[in-house]
Amino acid sequence: MSHKIVNLRVRDVRFPTSLEQHGSDAMHTDPDYSAAYVVLDTDSGLKGFGLTFTLGKGTEIVLCAVKALAGLVIGKSLQEIVSNFRGFYRLLTSDGQMRWLGPEKGVIHLATAAVLNAVWDLWARAEGKPLWKLLVDMVKDQMLKEGYPAYTTSCAWLGYSDQQLKQLCSDALKSGWTRFKVKVGADLEDDIRRCRLIRQMIGPSSTLMIDANQRWDVAEAISWVSRLAEVKPLWIEEPTSPDDILGHAAISKALAPLGIGVATGEQCHNRVMFKQFLQASALQFVQIDSCRLGSVNENLAVLLMAYKFQVPVCPHAGGVGLCELVQHLILFDYICVSADLRNRMCEYVDHLHEHFTSPVVIQDAHYMPPKDPGYSCEMLEESVNRHDALQLSSHHQNEFFFFHFIFLLFPFKYFVLMTGLH
Numbered sequence: 375m376s377h378k379i380v381n382l383r384v385r386d387v388r389f390p391t392s393l394e395q396h397g398s399d400a401m402h403t404d405p406d407y408s409a410a411y412v413v414l415d416t417d418s419g420l421k422g423f424g425l426t427f428t429l430g431k432g433t434e435i436v437l438c439a440v441k442a443l444a445g446l447v448i449g450k451s452l453q454e455i456v457s458n459f460r461g462f463y464r465l466l467t468s469d470g471q472m473r474w475l476g477p478e479k480g481v482i483h484l485a486t487a488a489v490l491n492a493v494w495d496l497w498a499r500a501e502g503k504p505l506w507k508l509l510v511d512m513v514k515d516q517m518l519k520e521g522y523p524a525y526t527t528s529c530a531w532l533g534y535s536d537q538q539l540k541q542l543c544s545d546a547l548k549s550g551w552t553r554f555k556v557k558v559g560a561d562l563e564d565d566i567r568r569c570r571l572i573r574q575m576i577g578p579s580s581t582l583m584i585d586a587n588q589r590w591d592v593a594e595a596i597s598w599v600s601r602l603a604e605v606k607p608l609w610i611e612e613p614t615s616p617d618d619i620l621g622h623a624a625i626s627k628a629l630a631p632l633g634i635g636v637a638t639g640e641q642c643h644n645r646v647m648f649k650q651f652l653q654a655s656a657l658q659f660v661q662i663d664s665c666r667l668g669s670v671n672e673n674l675a676v677l678l679m680a681y682k683f684q685v686p687v688c689p690h691a692g693g694v695g696l697c698e699l700v701q702h703l704i705l706f707d708y709i710c711v712s713a714d715l716r717n718r719m720c721e722y723v724d725h726l727h728e729h730f731t732s733p734v735v736i737q738d739a740h741y742m743p744p745k746d747p748g749y750s751c752e753m754l755e756e757s758v759n760r761h762d763a764l765q766l767s768s769h770h771q772n773e774f775f776f777f778h779f780i781f782l783l784f785p786f787k788y789f790v791l792m793t794g795l796h
């Protein structure tokens with residue numbers, strides 16, 4: 375049902391609290407707690423109720439403002455509003471003539487709040503949910519539908535040839551990837567060539583990150599990355615020793631004017647280190663790792679700290695099983711902590727998923743929320759057996775003894791070979 379809003383009523387409701395000095399303070403000595411009380415009527419009979427709080431006489435002015443906004447609301451269906459709620463919010467706050475009264479402050483904003491509160495109330499009633507549940511379910515639904523944004527590292531490992539790089543990159547573009555990470559740090563001229571190649575292929579609006587895996591010292595990191603600034607990387611990952619907090623801070627400071635942030639975390643050994651990185655403004659992207667920190671417990675602490683410092687979390691993944699595990703943590707981060715996707719994405723590497731019973735599902739470059747019970751850690755028994763290093767090494771030991779037995783038949787040659795004197 376679309377619930378078309380057919381009428382907006384607003385009432386001036388006042389409670390004489392000043393008579394007994396309830397609510398009095400140094401500035402407001404005679405407050406009458408009051409409300410501009412809005413009721414939205416719809417064609418379905420469903421109503422939405424909203425209010426804004428005022429102190430007595432001022433309510434009259436808020437009422438006028440609400441009436442002035444009514445024309446922007448009446449005639450709209452709930453469906454129409456919520457399918458572009460941001461647009462509707464802007465419609466109310468950016469009216470060419472009324473905007474002057476604020477903008478987005480004072481009486482006109484109190485009126486906006488009363489009207490929008492009524493719309494939210496209407497929506498929650500239409501869904502049959504208290505508002506908090508509507509909000510919580512909304513982010514869950516969004517994740518279920520769209521998934522969590524991912525970036526790929528699979529196109530540009532350092533050892534890949536340019537040809538391979540091009541092929542993988544064009545395949546990835548076809549599959550909808552828009553965020554790419556390139557390995558750098560071994561040879562500057564190579565890096566410049568490879569990064570230009572990728573940037574040219576992905577175009578200016580896609581996102582590019584670079585990762586040096588701790589290769590440089592601080593000064594070298596700054597000069598090297600400055601040379602790569604032309605390809606506009608969003609971040610440089612692990613520019614130097616993962617333990618060098620002040621070094622990362624210096625790099626962050628030097629690269630900030632170039633619009634390049636510092637990302638680190640895949641080798642950050644515990645939450646105390648993360649705390650110091652955050653306190654020292656030494657990173658602009660927190661890369662939690664599901665397996666380096668003390669599991670979920672310690673990762674949750676880091677997520678909360680990152681939120682406190684308003685630093686986006688972009689988990690490290692790849693390896694084996696890291697994508698499977700960390701997707702749970704980043705979904706929690708979005709639904710319960712950050713509620714923000716700006717500059718946030720989770721690494722994805724296209725290897726070894728086939729060994730897991732619940733492998734990650736990537737759709738249109740997004741992690742789709744896993745549905746199976748558990749933490750997605752279970753490997754296929756067959757894979758474990760096939761790759762069990764102990765079994766492999768006992769197999770190798772047999773070969774080793776056989777090899778030595780053969781040489782025992784030729785003692786002198788054996789001596790020479792074993793001592794390396796040949």
Ligand SMILES: C[C@H](O)[C@@H](O)[C@@H](O)[C@H](O)C(=O)O
Nearest residue numbers: 527585587640690691692693
């Ligand atoms: C040895 C590994 O593949 C690393 O290169 C990898 O973790 C990398 O740093 C990454 O960010 O994915």
Ligand SMILES: [Mg+2]
Nearest residue numbers: 585611612640
């Ligand atoms: Mg890395």
